[in-house]
Amino acid sequence: MLKIAIQAKGRLNEQSVSLLADSGIQCGGGSRRLLSMATGFDMEILYLRDDDIPQAVAMGVADIGIVGLNEVAEKGERVDEVMALGFGACRISVAVPRESGYDGPAWLNGRRIATSYPNILRTWLDSKGIDAEIHEIAGSVEIAPAVGMADAIFDIVSSGGTLVQNGLREVERVFDSEAVLIATPQLPDGKREAVEKLRFRFSTILAGRGMKYLLMNLPEGSVERAVEILPGMKSPTVLPLAAEGWFSLHAVVPESELWDKVEMLKEIGAEDILVLNLENIIR
Ligand code: PRT
Ligand code: ZN
Numbered sequence: 001m002l003k004i005a006i007q008a009k010g011r012l013n014e015q016s017v018s019l020l021a022d023s024g025i026q027c028g029g030g031s032r033r034l035l036s037m038a039t040g041f042d043m044e045i046l047y048l049r050d051d052d053i054p055q056a057v058a059m060g061v062a063d064i065g066i067v068g069l070n071e072v073a074e075k076g077e078r079v080d081e082v083m084a085l086g087f088g089a090c091r092i093s094v095a096v097p098r099e100s101g102y103d104g105p106a107w108l109n110g111r112r113i114a115t116s117y118p119n120i121l122r123t124w125l126d127s128k129g130i131d132a133e134i135h136e137i138a139g140s141v142e143i144a145p146a147v148g149m150a151d152a153i154f155d156i157v158s159s160g161g162t163l164v165q166n167g168l169r170e171v172e173r174v175f176d177s178e179a180v181l182i183a184t185p186q187l188p189d190g191k192r193e194a195v196e197k198l199r200f201r202f203s204t205i206l207a208g209r210g211m212k213y214l215l216m217n218l219p220e221g222s223v224e225r226a227v228e229i230l231p232g233m234k235s236p237t238v239l240p241l242a243a244e245g246w247f248s249l250h251a252v253v254p255e256s257e258l259w260d261k262v263e264m265l266k267e268i269g270a271e272d273i274l275v276l277n278l279e280n281i282i283r
Contacts, residue, residue, distance in 0.1 A: 001042055002194045005062035008034075008047035012179050015087040016066045020045075023201035042194070053182075054079055060184045063191050064198070070156065070177040074117050079182040082199055086206050088179035090158040092117055094172035097145050100152075102171050108132045108152060114144035115154035117175075124174045142166045207281040210255045214262075215274040220245045222268040229264050252278060 006016040006027075017027050025041040036045050046062050053067040058077035065079075068088055072079060094113070096102045105128045112133045115121050125132055135150055142162050144150040154174070157163060163170055181202065183195055218226055223238055226249055230236045236251035249270075253261055262273060 001044055002064065002191055002198075003044045003046055003062045005046045005048050005053045005056050005065035005067075007050045007053070007067070010050060012050060012066065012068065012088050015085075015179065019066075019085060019087075019202060019205060022205045023198070025201075041198070043198075051075070057182050057184050060186065062184070063187060064181060064183045064195055066179055066181055068177050069180050070117065070120070070175060072180065072182060073175065073177075074119050076119060078185055080185050082181040082183050082195065083202065085179040085181060085202065086209065088177070090156045090177050091173050092120060092154060092175040092177065093157045093170045094152055094154050094174065095142075095157070095163050095168040095170045096152045098167050098169050102152075102169075105130055105172060111151035112149070113152045113154050114141050114150035116141060117154060120175055121154045124172075142168065204280045204282050207283070208278045211252050211278045211281065212255050212258050213276040213278045214249075214251050214253055214258075215272075215276070216249050216265060216270040217241060217272045218247050218249050218265075219269050220247060222270070223247050223249070225268050226265060226270065229261055229268075252281070 007013045020027060020038070025043065026039045027045050028036040028039060034047055038045055046056065048056055050067050050071050053062070053065040054072050054075040054077040056062045057065040057079045064082070066085065068090070070090070070092055072081070094108070101107070108125070108130050109132060112135055113121060114135045114137050116136065116138060118134050118136045121134055135144070137144065137149075141153050141155040143166060144153055145168065146166060153168065157170055160170060181199070187195060214230070227236055227238070230249070230251040230253060236249050239248045241248055258275065262275070265273065
C-alpha cells in the first residue's frame with residue numbers, strides 16, 4: 001500500500017490535508033497520530049516533521065511526501081521531484097541590518113551569517129567565491145544580528161514582514177521554494193501506478209484552483225469582441241439563445257483577471273453575468 005509523508009503540524013500541514021481532501025482522500029486519524037489510514041484511496045499517511053520528510057522518502061520509509069523544496073534542497077537526499085503543488089511559496093534570502101553598508105555579495109566576506117539552511121547557503125557562497133562564516137541555528141534566525149550573533153542572516157522570507165519587524169532588509173534572493181510532491185527513486189511498479197493516479201488528481205485540482213467559470217448573455221454584435229476578451233481554454237463556448245440576436249457565452253478565466261474582464265464585457269453589452277466556482281479541470 002502506498003505511504004505518503006506529510007508535515008504533522010506547521011505551515012504545510014493544513015494545505016497538504018486539503019489538497020488530499022480535494023482529491024477525494026480523507027486523512028482520517030488526524031495529526032496527533034504518527035500514522036493513519038486514508039479513505040478514498042488505498043494509502044497510509046505518515047505525519048512527520050518537515051525536516052525528516054526528504055530522508056523518510058529517500059529511504060523508502062514513505063513512498064512519497066509533500067514538503068517544501070527548500071527542505072529537499074537543504075537535505076540533499078536522493079528523491080524524485082514529481083510535481084510542484086502551488087502552495088507554501090517562499091524564498092530563502094540573505095538579509096542584513098537596515099543601516100549596514102551592504103553593497104553586494106562581496107560585503108559578506110569574513111562576516112558571520114546565521115541560518116537554518118547551511119548547505120544551500122554554502123553552495124551559493126561558493127558560487128560567488130565568498131568566504132563567510134556560517135552559524136547554523138535552529139530557530140529565530142531573524143534575531144541573530146540584533147543580539148550580536150551574526151552580521152547577516154539567510155532565512156525564509158514570504159511577506160517580508162518578519163524582516164521589517166527586526167530591522168533587516170532583504171539583499172539577495174537566493175532560492176525560490178514551494179511545496180512539492182517527492183517520491184522515492186526505487187518505487188516498485190505497482191506503486192508507480194498509484195503515484196501516477198495521485199499526480200493526475202493533484203494536477204486536476206491545481207488546474208482548477210484560482211479559476212472561475214463565467215456565463216453571460218450577449219447581443220450578436222458583441223460576440224466577436226467578447227471572444228477576444230475571453231480566450232478561454234481553447235476558445236469560449238458560444239451558443240445561440242432562443243431569443244433572436246442573442247447568444248450565451250461560457251468561458252474559464254483566472255480569478256486574478258475576473259473583474260477586469262467582467263467590466264470589459266459589461267461595456268460591450270453583456271447581461272446576466274454568472275460567475276461560478278470551478279471544481280476541476282480534467283484535460
Ligand atoms: O515542525 P516542523 O519542523 O515540521 O516545521 P518547521 O517549523 O520547520 O516549518 P514551518 O511549519 O514553519 O514551515 C514549513 C515550510 O513552509 C517551510 O519549510 C517552507 O517550505 C514553507 N514556508 C512558506 C515557510 C514560510 N512560508 C514562512 N514564512 N516557512 C517558514 N516561514 C517563516 C520564516 O522562517 C520566517 O520566520 O515565516 C517567517 C517569515 O515570514 P514573513 O511572511 O514575515 O516574511
Ligand atoms: Zn522543520
